Amino acid sequence: MAAATSMAAALAASLPAPVAAPTPAAPTYEAIPASMSKAIDIEAEISLTCVQLDGMVVTKIIKHSREAHGPAAHGLVLGLDLDGTLEVSNSFPLPSDEDDKSPKGVARFQAAMLRSLKEVQADDSVVGFYQAMTLGSFFNQTLVDTQAIHQEKLRHGGIVIVHDMSQTARGNASFRAFRLTKAFLDAYKRNNFSTASLISHRLTFSSILEEIPLKIRTNALLSAFLGTLTESAPLSGPDVNPSSATSSTTLPPSFATLNLGTSSVSRNLEHIIEALDNYKTEEGNLAYLQRQIAREKARADTYVSKRKEENAARVAQGLAPLPEEDVNRLFKIPPEPSRLESVLLLGKIDAYAKSLAETSSTGLVKMHAAKANPGV
Amino acid sequence: MPLAAESSAVYIHNTAPGFILTPGRAPTSVTVHPVALFSILDHYLRRTDAQERVIGTLLGTRSDNGEVEVRSSFAVLHSETEEQVAVDMDYLKTMYELHHKVNPREVIVGWYSTGSNLNTYSALIHNFYSQETAPHQAIHLALNTGTVEGEQAGVKAFIGSPVGVLPKPENCVFVPIQCELRFNDVERSGLDLLTTTSTSPNSTNPHPTTDLELLERSLLSVAGMLDRVLSYVQSVLSGEVKGDPALGRYLMDTLGSSTEDLEKGGFNASLQDTLMVSYLASLVRSQAEVSARLALVTA
Numbered sequence: 001m002a003a004a005t006s007m008a009a010a011l012a013a014s015l016p017a018p019v020a021a022p023t024p025a026a027p028t029y030e031a032i033p034a035s036m037s038k039a040i041d042i043e044a045e046i047s048l049t050c051v052q053l054d055g056m057v058v059t060k061i062i063k064h065s066r067e068a069h070g071p072a073a074h075g076l077v078l079g080l081d082l083d084g085t086l087e088v089s090n091s092f093p094l095p096s097d098e099d100d101k102s103p104k105g106v107a108r109f110q111a112a113m114l115r116s117l118k119e120v121q122a123d124d125s126v127v128g129f130y131q132a133m134t135l136g137s138f139f140n141q142t143l144v145d146t147q148a149i150h151q152e153k154l155r156h157g158g159i160v161i162v163h164d165m166s167q168t169a170r171g172n173a174s175f176r177a178f179r180l181t182k183a184f185l186d187a188y189k190r191n192n193f194s195t196a197s198l199i200s201h202r203l204t205f206s207s208i209l210e211e212i213p214l215k216i217r218t219n220a221l222l223s224a225f226l227g228t229l230t231e232s233a234p235l236s237g238p239d240v241n242p243s244s245a246t247s248s249t250t251l252p253p254s255f256a257t258l259n260l261g262t263s264s265v266s267r268n269l270e271h272i273i274e275a276l277d278n279y280k281t282e283e284g285n286l287a288y289l290q291r292q293i294a295r296e297k298a299r300a301d302t303y304v305s306k307r308k309e310e311n312a313a314r315v316a317q318g319l320a321p322l323p324e325e326d327v328n329r330l331f332k333i334p335p336e337p338s339r340l341e342s343v344l345l346l347g348k349i350d351a352y353a354k355s356l357a358e359t360s361s362t363g364l365v366k367m368h369a370a371k372a373n374p375g376v
Numbered sequence: 377m378p379l380a381a382e383s384s385a386v387y388i389h390n391t392a393p394g395f396i397l398t399p400g401r402a403p404t405s406v407t408v409h410p411v412a413l414f415s416i417l418d419h420y421l422r423r424t425d426a427q428e429r430v431i432g433t434l435l436g437t438r439s440d441n442g443e444v445e446v447r448s449s450f451a452v453l454h455s456e457t458e459e460q461v462a463v464d465m466d467y468l469k470t471m472y473e474l475h476h477k478v479n480p481r482e483v484i485v486g487w488y489s490t491g492s493n494l495n496t497y498s499a500l501i502h503n504f505y506s507q508e509t510a511p512h513q514a515i516h517l518a519l520n521t522g523t524v525e526g527e528q529a530g531v532k533a534f535i536g537s538p539v540g541v542l543p544k545p546e547n548c549v550f551v552p553i554q555c556e557l558r559f560n561d562v563e564r565s566g567l568d569l570l571t572t573t574s575t576s577p578n579s580t581n582p583h584p585t586t587d588l589e590l591l592e593r594s595l596l597s598v599a600g601m602l603d604r605v606l607s608y609v610q611s612v613l614s615g616e617v618k619g620d621p622a623l624g625r626y627l628m629d630t631l632g633s634s635t636e637d638l639e640k641g642g643f644n645a646s647l648q649d650t651l652m653v654s655y656l657a658s659l660v661r662s663q664a665e666v667s668a669r670l671a672l673v674t675a
Contacts, residue, residue, distance in 0.1 A: 223574035
């Protein structure tokens with residue numbers, strides 16, 4: 001399909017909810033001329049307020065994250081935006097970096113996959129990507145870079161969905177949606193993360209990404225199917241005979257959340273220490289560069305003032321003053337170092353600490369719950 | 377309406393290597409990952425009006441003991457008319473290669489279709505997939521979506537077996553084999569999330585929930601169960617209901633575990649550790665925050 005009509009197709013397709021009942025006698029749409037496609041695309045004007053994640057995407061992301069062993073798992077999410085809600089209806093994993101490093105291969109893979117999905121009437125517009133993480137930390141350079149590229153190419157700038165594997169293992173499947181803030185994007189475009197730029201954009205680690213509220217949705221068919229799976233779920237109410245209260249055989253209830261779950265604490269602490277070490281190294285580098293800049297600057301300044309004195313003397317003697325503009329050629333003042341890395345590292349430390357705090361707070365509750373048992 | 381062997385179905389050939397007895401054990405049971413099921417459901421939702429059922433490829437792994445693990449699935453284009461059935465083989469090849477690139481361990485193990493009617497076309501398609509999975513036997517997963525009135529939603533697994541004097545691709549007996557849902561424990565919470573979502577109004581669920589909310593939910597359900605057990609025990613004691621010895625033994629095993637370890641000072645030590653960790657976490661967080669702010673201060 002030509003690029004001009006793809007927008008029209010997107011509009012046409014967005015009329016019924018992507019997972020709703022089949023379209024009643026689909027109306028035909030004329031091709032929209034390229035000049036009009038901007039004007040007709042009203043959805044792009046409405047800013048995103050919410051991200052809606054389909055049940056299938058939830059399982060797909062969890063499966064991929066688990067199998068890829070670690071934060072290397074990433075892929076694209078597909079969907080449509082409708083009235084401020086971004087409906088994510090499908091996703092596919094991207095090959096991990098080890099196999100294929102060339103961006104060309106990834107692009108080819110992506111194009112082939114999108115074409116194939118389109119043939120079976122699946123949504124084929126990329127709306128962002130997903131990334132697996134452990135222990136709440138997802139800040140890294142690649143994520144920011146990818147998202148910055150997406151932000152320019154995709155409608156609404158694209159979103160990133162992060163999935164916390166360690167929290168999911170603890171029994172609370174966690175998905176969050178983010179996009180880059182305007183301030184960060186501005187700084188990123190100028191490729192300027194000097195102190196001055198950080199100040200003018202008011203950038204700290206918490207203002208790099210903004211969170212978009214996320215909802216989980218299961219379509220009617222999936223709900224019905226899950227209903228069948230869990231059909232013979234335990235009957236509630238205290239007056240039911242326990243022998244008759246059978247639990248579902250396909251999906252037995254799980255109480256993984258009741259585990260004391262202190263096993264991940266030491267790993268979490270290790271992560272914090274590692275991140276702190278990295279941060280310290282990075283700060284050391286920055287300080288070294290700063291000192292170098294200061295030294296060069298001081299040398300340049302002394303040279304300039306010396307030249308000025310000389311010139312003043314020459315003027316007093318009635319001679320022509322020497323030129324002053326060759327300072328920049330004589331002294332190479334290194335550019336101010338980018339502080340992006342250190343900001344990201346701080347974000348990492350914060351995220352690790354936050355997940356540690358959460359684990360310990362629920363751990364505390366669980367411990368007291370266990371203690372309250374008067375079985376002594 | 378019988379299909380001639382010279383059917384115009386392009387990709388389905390008359391040779392039936394899949395029906396020849398194959399090395400390795402025939403599949404005896406099938407486990408299905410939820411992802412595969414949900415993909416099938418999604419595919420079914422996105423079918424065109426003309427399509428009565430959808431088919432697709434199952435990817436997964438085989439183990440030596442005859443167990444086939446279906447781990448994912450993808451949709452395949454096909455068309456069924458009165459006269460012929462055709463499967464888009466190029467599409468299948470492309471899709472398989474794409475999936476293979478991401479997850480090299482998953483190979484084609486069979487195919488799925490929605491609805492539970494097994495007809496001549498099913499046999500033909502099965503024969504086609506048998507060639508894809510050779511030398512192993514292909515499995516067929518029939519997923520009933522439960523949208524037709526009077527039919528129960530569910531999944532059935534089959535293997536094909538040749539029948540008749542001369543083995544013909546369109547003659548096939550589908551032998552049911554055992555089929556169950558299998559997922560990793562880690563993925564359990566994702567399913568829980570979806571089940572709570574599916575029962576909530578509007579089928580949407582605000583996310584994320586905090587750990588504490590989840591904990592509360594589990595505790596409430598445990599409390600409910602305890603109440604149930606308590607009322608049962610009381611009714612047995614009062615003689616209303618005859619006690620079940622098996623149940624009584626089970627209850628004793630479950631509730632008899634002691635918390636002695638906790639009482640012997642272990643609790644306090646553990647509590648101190650947890651408090652310490654909690655304190656440390658907030659300390660690190662505030663330090664990080666201060667550090668981020670200080671970076672914005674110029675001399």
